Amino acid sequence: MTIERQQAPPLQWVARWLDTELDALLDSLVDGELAELPELAVARDDPRAEIRHSVRVHLIALADGLNRSPLEGELTLPAFISRHTRALARQDVPSLPALLRAFEKIHAGVWQRLTAALREGPFHVAKERRAEVLEQASAQLFAYFQLASNETASAYATERALLERRAMSQRSTVVNGLLNGSVTTTAAEQALGYDLNAVHVGYVAWVDELSDLDRLDTALATLSEHLRPRQHLSVPAGERTQFGWITCHNGSWLEILRGYRLPEGIHCAWGSPQQGADGFRASHRDALEARRVGETTGLARGNRAVLFDDVAIASLASRDLCSASAFVHRQLDKLAGTDELAGRLLETLRVYLNELASPTRAARRLHVHPNTVVKRVERIEAMLGRRVDPASLALRVAVELAPMVRLQPRSSTPLSSDPTVPVDAAPAPRASSG
Structure with a gap:
């Protein structure tokens, strides 16, 4: 007796067909998957048996849903599917794309x-009933496989995120x-997959708002594409900060960094290139110092x-901010004031000294006329009461330090900074792109 003679409801017809043709259907589907998606068979002892088992579970779940009225509840997947996916x-x-293509x-x-x-x-159906069967079967098939794809993607992503958080x-x-210094170089290299016998450049990257963390990952990934480092290691360090190190093939990284524009709300400070495990630590300290100076002077904004090499003088000379402030005020007097005119003249003096007292080159950088x-x-000379001497080391140092102290009262205390243990003080790490 055929299903057609029983006049079975459309969805029950499909369910019975699935149950009767299950083995033949499985063989056909598994052959097709292995032929078009060979990556499904990677690293498996018996790929055909495992794939056949997975497909069989889905077909049985599909048939179960077809046997139930849509009014009895939404489609559900067997718990095995989520466990297997994870x-x-x-x-x-x-990979997840391979599973979804499957x-x-x-x-x-x-x-x-x-x-x-x-x-x-x-199992053939009379022509007048085929449209009804196709319509209902199509809707049910689409609903089931959409659910299976969505739940598989969610379970896969959840597990990968958990693994990434653990790894991070x-x-x-x-x-x-x-x-x-509590972990040896050898142990660190094995755990991190990062060669420490190289020249490292450390960096510190941070955001203004927590909502910008995803943008920070994207910005660092884009910057890495420009730098093309031989190695790149990064770890989260607090809610808004990320520490990282790169090793590059040549010195082009410096020129790239000088020309790279960071997205709004994202900031980055870089250390100097240093060799070996000690250099790994030293470049990190330099990056932290570059951030401190950058935030104090406003450069990081x-x-x-x-x-670091651009702010090294300010870094070294500002360790004692009280003495640095007194030195700046002695050297610059009114130029160290907080008004807008003093700030504009101070910036002019800084550029003028950097351009070796050339009004033409300074004007080009300041976007003004040489006159x-x-x-x-x-x-400036009138305010200083003396001529500007480009060869004066004291004047140049004072100009570099001025942005750090001009807004500080003369009795200000040193800024506290402990760059030696940066990760210990950070909250629990979050997942990120390595």
Whole structure:
């Protein structure tokens, strides 16, 4: 007796067809998947048996949903599916895109066999009923495989994120131990997969708002594409900060950093290149100092990275901010004031000294006429009570320190900074791109 003679409801017809043709359908679907998606068979002892088992579970779940009225409740997947997906995610084999393509392949395979069964063989359906069967079967197939794809993607992503958080936490622990000397170089290299016998450049990256953390990851990934480092290691260090190190093939990284514009709300400070495990630590300390100076002077508020070598004088001379403030006020007097005019003249003097007292080059950088630079220098000399001497080391140091102290009262105390244990004080790490 055929299903057609029983006049079974459309969805029950499909369910019975699935149950009767299960083995033949499985063989066809598995053959198709292995042929078009060979990555499904990677690193498995018996790939065909495992794939057949996974497809069989889905077909049985699909048939169960077809046997139930849509009014009885929403479609659900067997708990096994989520557990199996998370196990695959832990192995990262196969990839999520491959799994999702597998669902598309199964969906298409079931549909092709179903349409053939409607036309011929013991399961054929009269022409006047085929449209009804196809309509209801199509809706149910689409709903099931959409649910299967969505839940698989969610389970896979959840497991991968959990693994990444664990890995990131472990990396942070190892990096912290390397920085404070409690982890050996050999152990760190094995745990991090990072060669310490190289020249390292450390960086500190941070955001103004927590909502910008995803943008920070994207910005660092984009910057890494420009730098093309031989190695890149990064770990989270607090809610808004990330520490990192790169090793590059040549010195082009410096020129790239000087020309790279950071997105709004994202900031970065870089240390100096240093060799070996000690250099790994030293470059990190330099990066922290570059951040301190950059934030104090306002350089970090711009869209350029702060480079330690550019602020090294200010870093070294500002360790005792009280003495530095007194020195600046002695050297610059009214130029160290807080008014807008003093700030504009101070910036002119800084550029003028950096350009070796050339009004033309200074004007080009300041985007003004050379005569404007000359007049400003004359006014600066009047305020200083002496001529500007480009060879004066004291004057140059005072100008570099001025942004750090001009807004500080003369009795200000030193800024506290402990760059030696940066990760210990940070909250629990978050997941990020390595």
